[in-house]
Amino acid sequence: MGYSMLNMATRELAYASLVDQASNPRNMNCAPLGLKRVVPGKPDESLLYLKLDINAPCGQQMPPGGTLTQELRDEVRDWIANGAKDD
Secondary structure (H helix, E strand, C coil): CCECCCCCCCHHHHHHHHECCECCCCCCCCHHHCCECECCCCHHHEHHHHCCCCCCCCCCCCCCCCCCCHHHHHHHHHHHHCCCCCC
């Protein structure tokens, strides 16, 4: 699938905007990495997960202005590792 605008207006739109979608091609820091936002089953290839780390591979760490607890980062990792299911 190709790039789509990130739309977080509803749960359904957020899921569709994240899972198996290419990162924003206008983001000159992240686009060259060729990563998708979320690759089901592969957190280490998912830009969403990688950007939760203080050493994000590109752009700004998420969430802006802070960090998630290790427990929350683990929950994101587990969700992606378990197939990023829409449940």
